[in-house]
Amino acid sequence: xxxxxxxxxxxxxAGTPKRPRKKALRTTSLFAxxxxxxxLTGGSLVLAxxxxxxxxxLVLWQGGSTFWPGAILHVELADGxxxxxxxxxxxxxxxxxxxxxxxxxxxxxxxxTELEANGGLVDRFQxxxxxxxxxxxxxxxxxxxxxxxxxxxxxxxxxERNTWGRFYGTPVAFRLDGATIATEPDExxxxxxxxxxxxxxxxxxxxxxxxxxxxxxxxxxxxARLHMRAAELAEGRDSERWRRAEAAYRAAEEEANGAFTxxxxxxxxxxxxxxxxxxxxxxSDGVEKALxxxxxxxxxxxxxxxxxxxxxxxxxxxxxxxxxxxxxANAEGGVFPAIFGTIAxxxxxxxxxxxFGVLAAxxxxxxxxxxxxxxxxxxxxxxxxxxxxxxxxxxxxGFFCYVIGSSIDEVFFSAKLPNPTxxxxxxxWAALTLALLTLPVVIVATEEALSxxxxxxxxxxxxxxxxxxxxxxxxxLPRAAPGIMTGMILAIxxxxxxxxxxxxxxxxxxxPELPVDGVVPFLHPxxxxxxxxxxxxxxxxxxxxxxxxxxxxxxTTLLLIAIVVLLNLVAVWIRGRLRRxxxxxxx
Amino acid sequence: xxxxxxxxxKKAPPLxxxxxxxxxxxxxxxxxxxxxxxxxRGEAFxxxxxxxxxxxxxxxxxxNFNLWYGEAQALHDISLVCPDGKVTALIGPSGCGKSTLLRxxxxxxxxIDSVRVSGDMTLNGESIYTAGVDVIELRKRIGMVFQKPNxxxxxxxxxxxxxxxxxxxxxxxxxxxVCEQSLRGAGLWDEAKDRLQSSALAMSGGxxxxxxxxxxxxxxxxxxxxxEPCSALDPIATxxxxxxxxxxxxxxxxxxxxxxxxxxSRASDxxxxxxxxxxxxxxxxxxxxxxxxxxxxxxxxxxxxx
Numbered sequence: 001x002x003x004x005x006x007x008x009x010x011x012x013x014a015g016t017p018k019r020p021r022k023k024a025l026r027t028t029s030l031f032a033x034x035x036x037x038x039x040l041t042g043g044s045l046v047l048a049x050x051x052x053x054x055x056x057x058l059v060l061w062q063g064g065s066t067f068w069p070g071a072i073l074h075v076e077l078a079d080g081x082x083x084x085x086x087x088x089x090x091x092x093x094x095x096x097x098x099x100x101x102x103x104x105x106x107x108x109x110x111x112x113t114e115l116e117a118n119g120g121l122v123d124r125f126q127x128x129x130x131x132x133x134x135x136x137x138x139x140x141x142x143x144x145x146x147x148x149x150x151x152x153x154x155x156x157x158x159x160e161r162n163t164w165g166r167f168y169g170t171p172v173a174f175r176l177d178g179a180t181i182a183t184e185p186d187e188x189x190x191x192x193x194x195x196x197x198x199x200x201x202x203x204x205x206x207x208x209x210x211x212x213x214x215x216x217x218x219x220x221x222x223x224a225r226l227h228m229r230a231a232e233l234a235e236g237r238d239s240e241r242w243r244r245a246e247a248a249y250r251a252a253e254e255e256a257n258g259a260f261t262x263x264x265x266x267x268x269x270x271x272x273x274x275x276x277x278x279x280x281x282x283x284s285d286g287v288e289k290a291l292x293x294x295x296x297x298x299x300x301x302x303x304x305x306x307x308x309x310x311x312x313x314x315x316x317x318x319x320x321x322x323x324x325x326x327x328x329a330n331a332e333g334g335v336f337p338a339i340f341g342t343i344a345x346x347x348x349x350x351x352x353x354x355x356f357g358v359l360a361a362x363x364x365x366x367x368x369x370x371x372x373x374x375x376x377x378x379x380x381x382x383x384x385x386x387x388x389x390x391x392x393x394x395x396x397x398g399f400f401c402y403v404i405g406s407s408i409d410e411v412f413f414s415a416k417l418p419n420p421t422x423x424x425x426x427x428x429w430a431a432l433t434l435a436l437l438t439l440p441v442v443i444v445a446t447e448e449a450l451s452x453x454x455x456x457x458x459x460x461x462x463x464x465x466x467x468x469x470x471x472x473x474x475x476x477l478p479r480a481a482p483g484i485m486t487g488m489i490l491a492i493x494x495x496x497x498x499x500x501x502x503x504x505x506x507x508x509x510x511x512p513e514l515p516v517d518g519v520v521p522f523l524h525p526x527x528x529x530x531x532x533x534x535x536x537x538x539x540x541x542x543x544x545x546x547x548x549x550x551x552x553x554x555x556t557t558l559l560l561i562a563i564v565v566l567l568n569l570v571a572v573w574i575r576g577r578l579r580r581x582x583x584x585x586x587x
Numbered sequence: 588x589x590x591x592x593x594x595x596x597k598k599a600p601p602l603x604x605x606x607x608x609x610x611x612x613x614x615x616x617x618x619x620x621x622x623x624x625x626x627x628r629g630e631a632f633x634x635x636x637x638x639x640x641x642x643x644x645x646x647x648x649x650x651n652f653n654l655w656y657g658e659a660q661a662l663h664d665i666s667l668v669c670p671d672g673k674v675t676a677l678i679g680p681s682g683c684g685k686s687t688l689l690r691x692x693x694x695x696x697x698x699i700d701s702v703r704v705s706g707d708m709t710l711n712g713e714s715i716y717t718a719g720v721d722v723i724e725l726r727k728r729i730g731m732v733f734q735k736p737n738x739x740x741x742x743x744x745x746x747x748x749x750x751x752x753x754x755x756x757x758x759x760x761x762x763x764x765v766c767e768q769s770l771r772g773a774g775l776w777d778e779a780k781d782r783l784q785s786s787a788l789a790m791s792g793g794x795x796x797x798x799x800x801x802x803x804x805x806x807x808x809x810x811x812x813x814x815e816p817c818s819a820l821d822p823i824a825t826x827x828x829x830x831x832x833x834x835x836x837x838x839x840x841x842x843x844x845x846x847x848x849x850x851x852s853r854a855s856d857x858x859x860x861x862x863x864x865x866x867x868x869x870x871x872x873x874x875x876x877x878x879x880x881x882x883x884x885x886x887x888x889x890x891x892x893x
Contacts, residue, residue, distance in 0.1 A: 369700065454737070456733060456735055456737040457737055457739060457740070459695060459698070459733065459737070460733060460737040460738075460739065460799070460802075461739065461749070462695065462698065462726065463693060463695060463726060463729075463730070463731035463733075463803070464726070464727075464749050464750040464753065464802065464803075464806065465723050465724070465726040465727030465750055465753065465754075465806065466723075466749075466750075466753045467723055467753075470753045474739075474741075474749075474752070474753070475739050475740070478740060478741070479740045
């Protein structure tokens, strides 16, 4: 069909110049249809989703696979050395000619053959060999052309220890009281299994004695000392009160010394018992190494495990990760204190920021006369969200820790000075700092929610004779509650993922105690805490064994994302319930 | 049109209208373009008030009331008497100040910063606009129903007893009784009695509006203000509301704003016709609709104008 905009010749011939313009039938132009816009908008969305899914997928895959046990590879090299370990990564590279010249003829020949076959590249792999106290390295790169022989030894054991990292070796003996009682691998293995749990139980008992019991004795002693110091500060050394306190302190000291001796004896007994058992492993170099059983966290013959066995190792590692304290300078073990610290800090922050933000937004939106000043305040609040978070950290340190904290110390904890109690970073100050950081989010979201409450509802309430506050409390706030929850969700997401300010106001690499525990007064807002975000930074950039820490970075990231998602889901669920209450059909 | 506050308009020569003029203006005024044009020019005139309105006992009296939104005057020298126990309708084209006048009665216009008023209103002889009037207490004596149904986001029960709740009433039996009475009064009891605890927002528009009426009469007000209560409703729901107005008449004094001439003629006892912020004619509904004194009123109520 040909379409033309010109009038048909017949019409021209009729000679009627002022006819209503007939629109010829034609297709709508591409731009009028808006097809390109559909593609543009859809494409943007796809790009955004792709990036987010990519990031999440990477974290999920890397984080999820960290704890899956791999096979233990034994390689023999052309120079006669042998290594035992797990393959951590593989890559290809183009070696320089000088590097090949340094090799022996036989190896160089192999390398050249591989180079030709692979188009100028040779393969290499990274082997996690560990045994750090013997070799001083954790990982080794090995070029394929060096390798003479590869095997998966049946009795290659992977040992995870409390200290010194992992150990790879094959069992050669089990010693009891210094005497070898087993030498065959399966016999050694069964002996080890027989004694390991008990040794670990004794180890945990010792840990408990060292931290809890000694800690308790130290606390009583410290209390007595503080009483004495308080008496000295209040009435001087000549006073009756000080003499009484001093006598009490002497008595406490006496008692503590007795307790220390008793606990020491118990610990010694446990140590002696644990010292009787030794597992002797042989490394790939043929070096024998005796391991104390209580030092071994987990041990398994990786090459013998079927899917079920690997799964049980995988789950047991996850369980340890979620519930245990970290070991090996945080590179191994669990992150429970960090999980606890993150959640405690985030909840405390929400507890502060939501009421505070809602009240501020209420005044801005409901009470304040809308005008220049309110506009300026609103712009300032919005700009607060753009201030670099580290600035909030500096402010938190300077104001909360050094000004408010020090004042609290001087008034309530003067006996402890010069040791600060509140005058340093702590979970309370961190929560307040992050509350300040997330305040704009809550204020903006609450203002939006308040302005979305129909004015007709407010008028209806006023017409019933309600005061402004009654209207706000009974009509406006309930109606705005879902929107306020949205603000809280955004604040949680922002606050839980923030690291920079926390480094200044209380997050630490390793916190000896949780902010909540069984010691009176149970809540310790002044204590420093561990945080998953800071833990990620610490693992990734501060760790001595950064290669080993790398997978842990992903796992910790995965955990942090999971926690934020979990906190958000709870908030979303609450919001959903609130929304259902105010579901409207007709308005 | 330039308007200066506080009655400089009054200095303009008043437009004299013969008291018994039958629907025609004198030739001189017709030459000037009629009453509406005169009002548009800002000339003052006297409201035509039918004698029949004077005998009633007033519940609400408006005297020389003026209102400005910022610099723009919206109400000019309104004087009106709402008889006790009767329905008074305010009619007039959009923007003539009907709703503004209505919202002045319970001082809802206080919520708008730019509003200024002069003149006074009295409710049962007590001034509404003198200093020291407790606006909250005043509003409790005046019920109001808005153009769009505005139930609160809570249960039907809580909606009805809202005014008691804010007074701190906790006695369940009192609340239950008021709830039932008000819902019966609003003709909603049979429909709502089984779902008192469900959300008011789930009701139909007509039910919501009757709920708003129930809420307004729960406080047993002296005056009920209805601001175009049926404009968002279908004819059947409108019919229900009109029946309701009929039932409430006598118990409550009602002031209703409406755009619907039939509604005004059906439901009201007295009608006030307003134009551009002025009260043009006020009288018994029959007279306004059947024998208006002014041609302009006749044009408006018969639909020839506006």
